[in-house]
Amino acid sequence: xxxxxxxxxxxxxxxxxxxxxxxxxxxxxxxxxxxxxxxxxxxxxxxxxxxxxxxxxxxxxxxxxxxxxxxxxxxxxxxxxxxxxxxxxxxxxxxxxxxxxxxxxxxxxxxxxxxxxxxxxxxxxxxxxxxxxxxxxxxxxxxxxxxxxxxxxxxxxxxxxxxxxxxxxxxxxxxxxxxxxxxxxxxxxxxxxxxxxxxxxxxxxxxxxxxxxxxxxxxxxxxxxxxxxxxxxxxxxxxxxxxxxxxxxxxxxxxxxxxxxxxxxxxxxxxxxxxxxxxxxxxxxxxxxxxxxxxxxxxxxxxxxxxxxxxxxxxxxxxxxxxxxxxxxxxxxxxxxxxxxxxxxxxxxxxxxxxxxxxxxxxxxxxxxxxxxxxxxxxxxxxxxxxxxxxxxxxxxxxxxxxxxxxxxxxxxxxxxxxxxxxxxxxxxxx
Amino acid sequence: xxxxxxxxxxxxxxxxxxxxxxxxxxxxxxxxxxxxxxxxxxxxxxxxxxxxxxxxxxxxxxxxxxxxxxxxxxxxxxxxxxxxxxxxxxxxxxxxxxxxxxxxxxxxxxxxxxxxxxxxxxxxxxxxxxxxxxxxxxxxxxxxxxxxxxxxxxxxxxxxxxxxxxxxxxxxxxxxxxxxxxxxxxxxxxxxxxxxxxxxxxxxxxxxxxxxxxxxxxxxxxxxxxxxxxxxxxxxxxxxxxxxxxxxxxxxxxxxxxxxxxxxxxxxxxxxxxxxxxxxxxxxxxxxxxxxxxxxxxxxxxxxxxxxxxxxxxxxxxxxxxxxxxxxxxxxxxxxxxxxxxxxxxxxxxxxxxxxxxxxxxxxxxxxxxxxxxxxxxxxxxxxxxxxxxxxxxxxxxxxxxxxxxxx
Numbered sequence: 001x002x003x004x005x006x007x008x009x010x011x012x013x014x015x016x017x018x019x020x021x022x023x024x025x026x027x028x029x030x031x032x033x034x035x036x037x038x039x040x041x042x043x044x045x046x047x048x049x050x051x052x053x054x055x056x057x058x059x060x061x062x063x064x065x066x067x068x069x070x071x072x073x074x075x076x077x078x079x080x081x082x083x084x085x086x087x088x089x090x091x092x093x094x095x096x097x098x099x100x101x102x103x104x105x106x107x108x109x110x111x112x113x114x115x116x117x118x119x120x121x122x123x124x125x126x127x128x129x130x131x132x133x134x135x136x137x138x139x140x141x142x143x144x145x146x147x148x149x150x151x152x153x154x155x156x157x158x159x160x161x162x163x164x165x166x167x168x169x170x171x172x173x174x175x176x177x178x179x180x181x182x183x184x185x186x187x188x189x190x191x192x193x194x195x196x197x198x199x200x201x202x203x204x205x206x207x208x209x210x211x212x213x214x215x216x217x218x219x220x221x222x223x224x225x226x227x228x229x230x231x232x233x234x235x236x237x238x239x240x241x242x243x244x245x246x247x248x249x250x251x252x253x254x255x256x257x258x259x260x261x262x263x264x265x266x267x268x269x270x271x272x273x274x275x276x277x278x279x280x281x282x283x284x285x286x287x288x289x290x291x292x293x294x295x296x297x298x299x300x301x302x303x304x305x306x307x308x309x310x311x312x313x314x315x316x317x318x319x320x321x322x323x324x325x326x327x328x329x330x331x332x333x334x335x336x337x338x339x340x341x342x343x344x345x346x347x348x349x350x351x352x353x354x355x356x357x358x359x360x361x362x363x364x365x366x367x368x369x370x371x372x373x374x375x376x377x378x379x380x381x382x383x384x385x386x387x388x389x390x391x392x393x394x395x396x397x398x399x400x401x402x403x404x405x406x407x408x409x410x411x412x413x414x415x416x417x418x419x420x421x422x423x424x425x426x427x428x429x430x431x
Numbered sequence: 432x433x434x435x436x437x438x439x440x441x442x443x444x445x446x447x448x449x450x451x452x453x454x455x456x457x458x459x460x461x462x463x464x465x466x467x468x469x470x471x472x473x474x475x476x477x478x479x480x481x482x483x484x485x486x487x488x489x490x491x492x493x494x495x496x497x498x499x500x501x502x503x504x505x506x507x508x509x510x511x512x513x514x515x516x517x518x519x520x521x522x523x524x525x526x527x528x529x530x531x532x533x534x535x536x537x538x539x540x541x542x543x544x545x546x547x548x549x550x551x552x553x554x555x556x557x558x559x560x561x562x563x564x565x566x567x568x569x570x571x572x573x574x575x576x577x578x579x580x581x582x583x584x585x586x587x588x589x590x591x592x593x594x595x596x597x598x599x600x601x602x603x604x605x606x607x608x609x610x611x612x613x614x615x616x617x618x619x620x621x622x623x624x625x626x627x628x629x630x631x632x633x634x635x636x637x638x639x640x641x642x643x644x645x646x647x648x649x650x651x652x653x654x655x656x657x658x659x660x661x662x663x664x665x666x667x668x669x670x671x672x673x674x675x676x677x678x679x680x681x682x683x684x685x686x687x688x689x690x691x692x693x694x695x696x697x698x699x700x701x702x703x704x705x706x707x708x709x710x711x712x713x714x715x716x717x718x719x720x721x722x723x724x725x726x727x728x729x730x731x732x733x734x735x736x737x738x739x740x741x742x743x744x745x746x747x748x749x750x751x752x753x754x755x756x757x758x759x760x761x762x763x764x765x766x767x768x769x770x771x772x773x774x775x776x777x778x779x780x781x782x783x784x785x786x787x788x789x790x791x792x793x794x795x796x797x798x799x800x801x802x803x804x805x806x807x808x809x810x811x812x813x814x815x816x817x818x819x820x821x822x823x824x825x826x827x828x829x830x831x832x833x834x835x836x837x838x839x
């Protein structure tokens with residue numbers, strides 16, 4: 001196969017001309033922001049009373065005051081900010097750093113406006129600590145799964161199999177925890193299972209040149225079938241294997257005593273700390289080491305990488321394997337990390353696919369992908385927090401939000417999403 | 432997932448030009464052989480898994496060297512009992528056979544949709560979502576509209592369900608054609624949107640069975656149920672699936688649209704140069720693909736059960752994993768209508784026999800999913816099968832002498 005990379009449109013040096021593609025994208029994102037602003041404006045006039053936002057929940061040692069704000073003016077202000085930013089984007093070109101800041105401003109306004117609207121006149125206050133704490137918990141497996149996705153996709157191996165890898169790891173962790181009663185041994189076994197599934201992915205994608213997406217679908221099915229079979233054959237009727245302990249939250253001494261920040265950041269389950277460290281590690285190896293440079297070059301242009309003497313297939317394989325480590329950790333979250341024994345009702349619940357969405361939304365960059373994972377975790381937790389507040393917003397909508405936003409992003413309505421150039425392309429030396 | 436990838440997708444799997452019919456025949460024979468041996472390999476691996484994980488048989492392997500007959504005998508008994516009961520559950524009686532056709536119906540329908548998209552070079556992972564949309568709205572018409580005769584109501588149900596599947600698939604095609612959004616990502620996301628829509632609707636009064644608080648829909652009207660042969664599971668849906676096979680074959684082989692679909696699938700750039708509107712072909716293909724998956728969803732809510740003779744009520748898991756099963760069917764069927772029919776019947780038979788296997792041989796029904804995944808793994812990686820079974824490769828090289836460039 002010969003790689004024919006379509007060159008991008010010639011870069012214009014003149015600052016006065018805007019390319020049609022950029023213009024279309026600027027107009028569409030501006031319009032979209034303005035539409036959201038309009039919706040929020042409508043919401044502002046339907047809300048009444050005051051919103052109460054609690055900064056600490058009933059179990060915290062240090063009580064912080066519950067903030068009370070009048071709903072209508074705050075939501076209206078947020079809507080005005082969104083309309084302003086949207087209108088600004090539509091009307092004018094904004095140079096690079098300012099456009100990012102405007103985007104962030106719009107995001108913050110949307111968040112504040114939405115939370116205040118949701119909490120307006122609710123019987124219970126909106127517990128911010130609870131929300132943020134739950135965000136990190138929901139985001140943990142997504143973040144770890146996304147690290148797996150980033151590593152394999154940056155090396156040019158499309159990974160639709162994160163879900164299956166995590167499922168295998170979740171099952172293994174549960175069984176080993178039941179056998180050994182040692183959670184760290186179980187975690188290690190989960191990592192091993194993640195790596196083994198990555199071996200399957202690597203061998204069939206790189207040696208037997210199977211289509212990556214087909215392979216991903218097949219690995220997901222294999223994982224479902226295999227874990228289901230093992231579970232029904234060996235685990236289901238064994239009380240010993242079903243008694244699985246869960247990793248308990250660990251408070252970091254000192255820091256966890258801080259008001260507000262403490263309970264959110266420093267009293268977490270071990271896997272959440274591991275997830276945050278993983279993001280730093282993946283960023284470091286991809287951007288600060290020789291190996292990482294090789295991985296990225298292999299994903300962008302394998303022929304060029306081969307020409308300078310890089311072992312293309314070997315590099316791809318090692319990156320996929322390292323990805324398996326994180327998929328294993330992410331999978332462990334669903335059994336020993338959070339909820340106990342394995343069930344065949346789909347413990348991973350589509351988190352592998354959300355992780356894939358986070359990879360794409362995060363533009364194949366570990367830190368951005370982790371931020372997207374946090375955002376997805378936020379919206380999932382929001383669906384939980386909003387539940388008892390009796391708001392008009394159905395919780396299913398909040399749960400579906402990450403997927404909707406991913407579609408919008410992939411369609412190029414907000415920002416331009418562009419993956420590694422040789423993602424999913426087979427590489428055979430000498431072709 | 433970028434422009435470069437789309438270019439790379441284009442070249443056909445085999446670089447050999449099909450000039451002589453003999454070469455083409457040999458290729459077909461070889462692919463048939465690979466498919467056959469993939470099936471054999473999958474069942475062999477399934478047997479190994481079954482023996483290793485069976486506690487009783489495993490025990491006998493523990494003293495294999497003292498009395499090898501025990502272990503071998505027990506293993507043989509386990510394997511034969513499992514596969515024989517699988518066969519009995521799928522073809523052992525008239526009812527078993529009709530169960531196979533009933534299980535195969537949605538697989539064939541959705542499999543045809545995926546296969547058609549494959550032929551245009553599109554990977555539709557969204558069969559799941561499209562089927563859910565078909566099921567939701569088909570069922571909705573089925574239980575809200577009352578008092579219509581069967582020959583009006585049932586077609587209406589089918590029409591609405593298929594239309595919603597068409598829209599759900601068409602959106603993906605539209606986004607792909609107009610913005611270049613990769614269809615794999617968009618379809619995955621659309622699957623979840625459909626799931627959450629279903630969850631949302633099942634908590635609204637209009638979609639809840641009277642007197643029930645759990646998320647389950649009402650029973651659809653009798654006039655919206657597929658007619659069946661009494662006492663069996665052979666219903667109209669299977670005939671419609673057969674009709675769909677003919678229809679898709681006709682589209683692909685006998686119409687201009689089919690020619691365009693195949694041209695775009697082989698090389699979109701060449702197709703564009705030849706004057707084919709690639710965008711339109713993409714949208715139309717995804718829409719038809721969604722329509723077929725939507726029909727599979729309609730089938731899920733209108734096909735009568737054996738004992739109750741009512742269709743399954745709408746619930747969160749109504750379509751099962753049809754979208755992903757359909758991908759395996761399309762891959763095993765090599766994206767050809769007749770291949771999809773045969774693959775659908777095979778996987779339908781596996782599903783139909785799974786329960787009998789579980790009851791009689793005490794083998795968990797998940798074995799069927801495992802074997803299904805293995806079959807596709809092997810079919811989609813012919814290089815692996817040829818590595819395991821080298822004689823397949825030898826035949827290939829001896830018939831068409833060529834430098835070994837393609838062998839990898």
